[in-house]
Amino acid sequence: MIAQPPRGPVVIDTDVFGADLIPGSRLAQRYEPIIVGRPAFISFQTAAELRFGAQLRGWQQPRMLRLQAKIAMAETVHTGP
DSSP, X not given: OOOOOOXXXXXXXXXXXXXXXXXXXXXXHHHHHHHTTSOEEEXXXXXXXXXXXXXXXXXXXXXXXXXXXXXXHSEEEOOOO
């Protein structure tokens, strides 16, 4: 067996980051091999889009809590040079 080099962080956009919160998401399945086991970075805009979309769709508390936990696990990158 050949040892795999460590994989660094990955920047994830809104659709891919939120895909696993949708039951049966094919998008989540497609990106899983790229994302799993790597530190996630998201834009502050991605966090805002996810929260707004969830509120717009009337997500209930359990699903909103899962979203908040998922966002909290990622490193949120803010604007800057």
